[in-house]
Amino acid sequence: MxxxxxxxxxxxxxxxxxxxxxxxxxxxxxxxxxxxxxxxxxxxTPDHIKEAAIKAIKDGHTKYTNVEGIPELKEAIINKFKNDNHIEFDKDEVIVSVGGKQILFNSLFATLNPTDEVIIPTPYWVSYPDMTLLAGGIPKFLDCKIENDFKINPNDLDKIISQNTKWLIINSPSNPSGSCYTKQELEAIANVLRIHQQVNVITDDIYEYLLYDEFTFYTLAEIAPDLKERILTVNGVSKSYCMTGWRIGYAAGRKDLVKAMIKIQGQSTSNPSSISQYAALAGIEGSRDxxxxxxxxxxxxxxxxxxxxxxxxxxxxxxxxxxxxxxxxxxxxxxxxxxxxxxxxxxxxxxxxxxxxxxxxxxxxxxxxxxxxxxxxxxxxxxxxxxxxxxxxxxxxxxx
Ligand SMILES: Cc1ncc(COP(=O)(O)O)c(C=O)c1O
Structure with missing residues (x-):
């Protein structure tokens, strides 16, 4: 066999x-x-974050935590979304995982059935198609041309959506192109999504703070609050806080989705490292100078x-x-x-x-x-x- x-x-x-x-x-x-x-x-990794991790060890925060993350970190994430992105979330709408990767993995595994399609704009971050396939879904690639700065053309998006489309993944700033969506571009995408009620969106904002030329970052749930229930806003500390090895990512979205993601996490990794969670807390609550x-x-x-x-x-x-x-x-x-x-x-x-x-x-x-x-x-x-x-x-x- x-x-x-x-x-x-x-x-x-x-x-x-x-x-x-x-x-x-x-x-x-x-x-x-x-x-x-x-x-x-x-x-x-900045010193104040390292110090927080050392303190967490000394204070005995070395045991299992809640599967979905410690309440203090979830509170800090809620405040981050409120202050930076002007989106309000409750505690049961937030989950902390082992990096942005586990957030994406949980969300796709929690939602995809065999005929479900995931629209992945190209060029894409390498893990989106493979995670989709592993979770049993079908990746649908949407070509984003260099002439359009590798960003989605709303008409092309409209055409590729089918009755089986469950997710669209938006990654801004993008790995690998470094492209970022403006407010107007996200509004145009939101208009297409309003026509197709079956489509949900994962916005992967993991590079949110790494911006140049005074570019102003917007995330979809902020500019289209009417679509909030259909959006999972994904973020993490890996890239912006120089914490790739600490493995902390997080997301906020509708309660039933977050509950399903917690269920998967509870049967796989359980909580992300307790020490890393305290380190991430110091990062998110601290200054980004x-x-x-x-x-x-x-x-x-x-x-x-x-x-x-x-x-x-x-x-x-x-x-x-x-x-x-x-x-x-x-x-x-x-x-x-x-x-x-x-x-x-x-x-x-x-x-x-x-x-x-x-x-x-x-x-x-x-x-x-x-x-x-x-x-x-x-x-x-x-x-x-x-x-x-x-x-x-x-x-x-x-x-x-
Ligand atoms: C676009 C994008 N999303 C998610 C991740 C995963 O981040 P993490 O290291 O927090 O799992 C990466 C890492 O390369 C990435 O580039």
């Missing part, structure tokens, strides 16, 4: 693994490979990356408004020949070739459902980024 389940076969191995494995191989050979594939800030130098550094790197990429013949890159990623288009490079006579025909080949020749590891667009692109993470220091971009430029110039 086969050990691995049929369900798991629906998921393809991650295309990022190919690049990661090759980068590791080159590093083992002693090559100086620069990784631009990181999905986490390169800044340390620590973010200012981080944002300044990210902003400088963002401009460096985008300007340098755009100076390379064959590469076109949009200036992202948020997160710490850039998503350059490499269409202009396809069809060109390497010094070994290989014709580069897709973004996987481009990133593999860059890794071997420029010694730079980046993730191909195929991993995010929109080709031909690659994702650059600029959560790496300025000098290293300069070196990486210089290497890329030198290599691309040698193509014929």
């Amino acid at each position: 086969e050990l691995i389940s049929e369900n798991l076969k629906k998921i393809k191995p991650s295309p990022t693994m190919v690049i990661t494995a090759k980068a590791r191989e080159l590093k083992l050979k002693g090559e100086n490979v620069i990784s631009l594939s990181s999905g986490e800030p390169d800044f340390d 620590f973010l200012l130098p981080c944002l300044e550094a990210f902003d400088k790197r963002r401009k460096l990356v985008v300007n340098e990429l755009n100076s390379i013949d064959g590469i076109k890159c949009m200036m992202p408004k948020g997160a710490f990623y850039a998503y350059p288009n490499v269409k202009g490079i396809l069809g060109r020949k390497t010094d070994k006579g290989q014709v580069l025909s897709n973004d996987t080949e481009v990133t593999e070739w860059l890794l071997e020749n420029a010694k730079v590891a980046a993730v191909p667009g195929v991993a995010f459902g929109l080709e031909p692109f690659f994702r650059v993470s600029y959560a790496t220091n300025f000098e290293i980024l300069e070196e990486a971009l210089n290497n890329i430029k030198t290599c691309v110039e040698k193509l014929s």
Whole structure:
């Protein structure tokens, strides 16, 4: 009898693994490979958050907590939604989980039946389609073009919705493109959703505080309060508080959905780490001034990356408004020949070739459902980024 389940076969191995494995191989050979594939800030967790965790241990907060999170943290999350996003939630409308990932996993597992469809705009964060498939749903991909800054065109959204559409996932600021939705753009999406009452929305706001050019963040539930019952607003401390390893994410939405998500969590992980919850509490309740130098550094790197990429013949890159990623288009490079006579025909080949020749590891667009692109993470220091971009430029110039 086969050990691995049929369900798991629906998921393809991650295309990022190919690049990661090759980068590791080159590093083992002693090559100086620069990784631009990181999905986490390169800044340390702020001291006041670490101190809160140490205090939690010393105070004996080392036991199981409520499955859905400690009341103090839920209260802080309610206040966060009220103050930052002007949305009111009750305690039974909030859940804390093991990272944003478990929130998404819980919500999809709690709701999807075999014919249910989930609209996933491309380029997407890599886990949305696979989580949908694992939960037994059907991913429906909605292409978002570079000409539209990788954002949803409301007419295209209207067309792709069917009677089986259960969810639409919106991720702003976006991983991998760094695009952010304006108030007007969200209003246009809300207008489409008002026509299709069967559609619910997950808004993944995990990069909410990582914004540039004084961009003002809005989340759908804030600008369309009439749709609040159909929206699950997802957030977490991983990216904005430099806390990826602490594993705390949270969400707020209608009571029956949150109750169902708690049920799944109660039968899987139970509560997220008690210590991490106290650390997250200190983060959410504390000042976010620590973010200012981080944002300044990210902003400088963002401009460096985008300007340098755009100076390379064959590469076109949009200036992202948020997160710490850039998503350059490499269409202009396809069809060109390497010094070994290989014709580069897709973004996987481009990133593999860059890794071997420029010694730079980046993730191909195929991993995010929109080709031909690659994702650059600029959560790496300025000098290293300069070196990486210089290497890329030198290599691309040698193509014929
Ligand atoms: C768009 C998006 N959502 C959710 C997550 C998951 O975050 P966490 O580390 O809190 O599970 C990530 C992490 O890469 C992400 O990029």
